[in-house]
């Protein structure tokens with residue numbers, strides 16, 4: 477069986493390289509993000525006689541064209557939380573597995589935001605910038621303790637809820653707004669976004685990028701915030717109208733902001749950065765580093781590389797976001813056929829007819845479906861080198877319902 481090759485972009489941590497190397501996946505690394513045409517070119521430059529894996533972080537966009545142009549692309553690893561940069565519907569329609577790391581960097585984001593809350597409350601960056609300019613601006617005016625102040629969290633998921641617990645440990649009152657979720661500690665939900673904005677001294681955004689959250693904080697929402705309050709965004713750049721934010725800061729309606737994510741971000745380390753917020757001392761600007769700690773990146777590298785390897789080895793989809801959740805364990809006898817198909821009535825009987833006609837015994841079979849697609853794992857007592865196995869795979873792949881059919885790398889033979 478030919479070795480899989482992985483193209484890893486955006487400085488994915490060496491733990492991923494190590495995991496892949498241990499599991500016989502050949503790694504090709506590119507430091508920055510790539511545009512669609514370059515990405516297709518880079519993937520096509522890899523050997524096309526085995527499965528291909530693409531590893532990205534938040535910057536690389538993977539539109540439908542990539543799946544159409546590179547049929548050998550078996551899976552995409554988002555070595556981060558967000559998967560908004562990937563056309564998930566197109567991935568699913570092509571039977572491509574997308575895997576991410578939903579927990580590993582959440583603590584890092586929550587810690588950065590908590591630090592920023594204190595830095596904003598003390599006007600630390602403005603005072604520091606003054607010192608750098610040679611000005612001794614020693615004053616208590618406008619500086620506050622965070623104890624007793626209200627932190628409003630928009631999006632009370634993995635990050636928002638951790639931030640909530642950490643903020644309460646500092647004596648802050650926590651309010652949150654989410655479409656679902658259960659409060660931790662003494663945090664209180666708000667019935668509307670506007671209610672939260674009007675009650676909070678600090679507002680921190682922790683929603684994913686969706687059609688509902690894009691532009692969620694515009695001029696009207698900023699106007700609803702308390703005079704002198706601060707806005708923190710470490711979610712996605714499109715959630716906040718940056719020009720409206722700048723206007724509110726310049727007008728003195730908002731006291732400060734900490735912004736980690738931007739509507740448009742540079743592709744590579746060392747690239748030029750620009751933003752309407754540059755030059756405002758009351759704003760902490762960071763280059764999308766919420767999840768960038770050694771701890772988080774090392775853990776993400778391992779987690780996603782392991783999920784991708786398990787998927788190649790046995791068809792297990794734990795940690796996946798596009799394929800039905802299924803783990804049939806290791807291959808116990810012979811080989812495993814991994815088939816992804818359109819979820820329409822009669823699929824199983826069509827595939828089983830092919831298997832039945834072949835007279836090959838089935839030693840294990842597992843099926844899972846989501847709305848539009850199904851994942852079928854079939855164990856057969858044939859070795860990887862057995863021509864009958866390859867005939868069987870080709871016959872199943874040729875069925876019009878099949879999207880993708882392969883032999884799992886793991887073999888018990």
Ligand SMILES: NC(=O)C1=CN([C@@H]2O[C@H](COP(=O)(O)OP(=O)(O)OC[C@H]3O[C@@H](n4cnc5c(N)ncnc54)[C@H](O)[C@@H]3O)[C@@H](O)[C@H]2O)C=CC1
Nearest residue numbers: 558631632633634635654655682683684688710711766767
């Ligand atoms: N700055 C950075 O480096 C990082 C940024 N992120 C961003 O943070 C986001 C949040 O991460 P997690 O907390 O792990 O995600 P999560 O999925 O655990 O939580 C998101 C929460 O937002 C809520 N939500 C979704 N749409 C909403 C809406 N329209 N109104 C109100 N609430 C809504 C959900 O119900 C959920 O509780 C990620 O999607 C990612 O974009 C994540 C990690 C690092």
Ligand SMILES: O=C(O)C(=O)COP(=O)(O)O
Nearest residue numbers: 533534535556557558767
């Ligand atoms: O995990 C996420 O969603 C992030 O935004 C972190 O992105 P990054 O891996 O730093 O490009």
